[in-house]
Amino acid sequence: MNVPFVDLKVQYDNIKDDIDSAIKNVITETAFIGGKYVKKFSEEFASLYGVKHCIPVANGTDAIYIILKMLGIGLGDEVITVANSWISTSETISQTGARPVFVDVDEYFTIDVNKIQQVITSRTKAIIPVHLYGQMADIEAIEKICKENNLFLIEDCAQSHFSSMNGIRAGIRGIASSFSFFPGKNLGAYGDAGAIITNDDGLAEKMRMFANHGALIKHQHKIEGINSRLDGLQAAILSAKMSYILEWTENRINCANCYNNLLKDISQIKLPKIRPNTKHSFHLYVILAKDRDKLMIHLKNKGIETAIHYPTPLPFMAAYEYLGYSKSDFPVVYNNQSKILSLPIFPELTIDQQTYIADSIKEFFL
Ligand SMILES: *Cc1c(COP(=O)(O)O)cnc(C)c1O
Numbered sequence: 368m369n370v371p372f373v374d375l376k377v378q379y380d381n382i383k384d385d386i387d388s389a390i391k392n393v394i395t396e397t398a399f400i401g402g403k404y405v406k407k408f409s410e411e412f413a414s415l416y417g418v419k420h421c422i423p424v425a426n427g428t429d430a431i432y433i434i435l436k437m438l439g440i441g442l443g444d445e446v447i448t449v450a451n452s453w454i455s456t457s458e459t460i461s462q463t464g465a466r467p468v469f470v471d472v473d474e475y476f477t478i479d480v481n482k483i484q485q486v487i488t489s490r491t492k493a494i495i496p497v498h499l500y501g502q503m504a505d506i507e508a509i510e511k512i513c514k515e516n517n518l519f520l521i522e523d524c525a526q527s528h529f530s531s532m533n534g535i536r537a538g539i540r541g542i543a544s545s546f547s548f549f550p551g552k553n554l555g556a557y558g559d560a561g562a563i564i565t566n567d568d569g570l571a572e573k574m575r576m577f578a579n580h581g582a583l584i585k586h587q588h589k590i591e592g593i594n595s596r597l598d599g600l601q602a603a604i605l606s607a608k609m610s611y612i613l614e615w616t617e618n619r620i621n622c623a624n625c626y627n628n629l630l631k632d633i634s635q636i637k638l639p640k641i642r643p644n645t646k647h648s649f650h651l652y653v654i655l656a657k658d659r660d661k662l663m664i665h666l667k668n669k670g671i672e673t674a675i676h677y678p679t680p681l682p683f684m685a686a687y688e689y690l691g692y693s694k695s696d697f698p699v700v701y702n703n704q705s706k707i708l709s710l711p712i713f714p715e716l717t718i719d720q721q722t723y724i725a726d727s728i729k730e731f732f733l
Pocket residue numbers: 426427428429452453455456497523525526546547548549559560561
């Protein structure tokens with residue numbers, strides 16, 4: 368049996384008619400840039416989240432950059448974020464001229480709220496928690512820290528579509544929140560795509576303008592901006608997927624529960640813990656495994672594709688050497704680095720595939 372890490376082809380096969388007609392409409396109507404399909408998707412996404420504004424952008428990285436820039440963050444400022452994430456979270460901080468400040472993770476793989484206070488300085492302007500793997504960071508505690516210290520809260524929701532804490536979805540508490548629709552994300556386009564959601568009218572207008580060369584009306588550039596547009600094809604594809612996304616999220620959670628059952632008796636691995644009072648949307652199912660590298664090879668030989676998110680924590684990357692961190696500054700992330708392993712998870716993953724994966728892991732440890 369072969370199990371891919373993510374199977375986007377089987378998803379396409381299941382909804383082929385919806386996708387094909389969405390693509391055909393955009394082409395026959397030549398609604399490539401801007402236009403009705405981009406507007407339609409933005410409205411649908413805002414409405415599903417119950418927020419006032421959804422600003423469609425080119426990708427999830429731009430989404431973070433646009434939020435930071437339009438909050439006025441730049442040279443001389445510091446922005447706190449988490450040591451384990453995709454580099455978009457921190458490189459966009461640097462792109463504004465500000466300095467990324469990293470914090471170790473807790474037992475849930477998200478920013479350790481007990482270690483935030485000690486890195487806040489007079490230059491700190493914002494905190495960007497990442498709801499990594501679909502797991503909510505302790506957003507209520509972070510919101511409190513932001514209020515007490517007068518900091519902006521920006522949620523990186525690239526991996527957490529429809530995760531929630533106490534019934535409030537990831538992306539609702541921040542002044543603005545970024546989403547990615549990279550093909551492999553829980554809601555994925557067929558190319559690059561992203562969005563920002565916010566309830567702040569003034570900020571929404573600025574971000575919309577900045578993402579479109581600084582102009583809300585063509586040729587009237589109030590400021591210099593960037594070109595970060597969601598294209599019509601991607602928007603139409605995303606709209607076609609919107610009617611399935613909540614069901615797909617439940618399927619992911621079912622897959623995770625199935626893994627929990629199948630893997631529970633293997634003492635050499637630790638299963639992902641779910642933060643109390645939260646809904647984990649399982650973008651990734653990440654275990655901590657003994658002999659991780661050898662296990663990965665064993666699974667590969669069995670036709671099972673796994674991955675590591677991420678092999679090198681951000682502060683240990685060559686790109687951040689200049690910040691002068693050492694391994695002992697991030698003991699949890701450092702310890703996890705050689706153990707984390709992401710198993711295949713996607714809405715269409717079958718029980719047979721999961722059983723095969725579990726049996727293959729058991730075989731390795733026997
Ligand atoms: C995917 C991702 C991004 C960036 O999204 P792109 O659409 O690829 O630019 C940002 N942050 C995190 C945590 C991500 O996983």
